[in-house]
Amino acid sequence: MKDFPVHVLRGVAQVDFMPSALCGLLFTAALFSADWRFGVYGLLGTAVATAAARALGQRGEAVEAGLHGYNGCLVALGCAAFLDPDSPATAVVAALGAAVSVVLAAGLTALLDTWRLPVLTVPFCLTATAVTLAAPAFHRLAPAAAVAPAAAVPAAAVPGLSWDQLWHGFLANIGQAFLLPQWYAGLLFLAGLVAAGRLAALAACAGSAVCLLTAWALGAPGEAVGQGLYGYSGVLVALALGGGVFLARDRWSTGYALLGAAAATVLTPAFTALTAPAGGHALTWPFVVTTLVFLAAVPAIPRLRRL
Known part of the structure; x- marks a missing residue:
């Protein structure tokens, strides 16, 4: 003990x-x-x-x-x-x-x-x-009084990314895995990844960048992107598939992981809509579905190797 x-x-x-x-x-x-x-x-x-x-x-x-x-x-x-x-x-x-x-x-x-x-x-x-x-x-289980923005994508917002939304989103993508949108919390999470292994930190950074690029290219609302609400599942996918957790590290697994990160970014608003009866909280469902599908496909892809 x-x-x-x-x-x-x-x-x-x-x-x-x-x-x-x-x-x-x-x-x-x-x-x-x-x-x-x-x-x-x-x-x-x-x-x-x-x-x-x-x-x-x-x-x-x-x-x-x-x-x-x-x-x-x-x-x-x-x-x-x-x-x-x-x-x-x-x-x-x-x-x-x-x-x-x-x-x-x-x-x-x-x-x-x-x-x-x-x-x-x-x-x-x-x-x-x-x-x-x-x-x-249950009347004793009252909804939260906005301690932190919940992981639900705003329905109405103006597309386009400002510089602040861009760099805030880069760090918030890492923090929103813990339901935290604050950029400084994301920076501490990134420091934790660096302390555990630099390659994992690089995978998280690459995944976050791909999520930002995908969200921007598809015209996602800048406010939501800046809070990390589109990218957190993609960062987790990048860590799972490209961080040496489930697949051997090489250029093929890296590309595969980044493709998965982009896919999870697209899936996130879909899961937000699906979970609307529960408040529109996508949670980490996009990460789960993307990672399981991509791992299930590995035996059929000769260039990838499971650990």
Whole structure:
């Protein structure tokens, strides 16, 4: 148990596939820089999920690497973003949802292992979608009072990108994986990636740039692009496919990852429309769908090699 805080920090870092406690520490600093409540909820969700995985007898190496904590982190952050973070009821739901995400991950792993596909953030997406759909039925689960812009693309905005929207969006694309649009939080997340591995940081930067280019080329609203609402899933795709996580690093996997990042950018507003009954929160569904499809295709593409 003395190493439990290290396992929790690794769980925070595993949102971006990094099994590094130093990276997790910088990621946690980024959460607190945006709002102290986000920092508390992120640590709460990761700690509960990590403890639940240990209590359920999950494989020790996976628990220690943080692989059972990252979905709990995101579930709790989703509660803080979409519900009132000051309500005790929200904290209870965040903790419960984090624990449930461990069970969902175990069940999904049993299903997806047949095709050698990872669970990714599917437990977070399922749990957060369920919570946002159920919240109106519980008067103690009030909607959030704009702690941070939710990951939902504005329906009406003027196309075109200003310089501020461009560089803010570049960093916000990295931060919105944690539901944070602040550029300085994105900068701290990028610093965490650099601390964990420079190649991963380069993959995230390349993915963010491709997402910006794709959004601009298609005429996406500048305000939404500047908040990272089009690019966060693409950054995660770039890390998964081009960061040495699931595919061997070479020029082919790099190009494949950037193609996936562009695809996820296009999918994001589609998922926003599909999730309109739950508040229009696309969450990381575009990342999940893109990555699973691209990984499923790898056996049929001779130039790519799974790790």
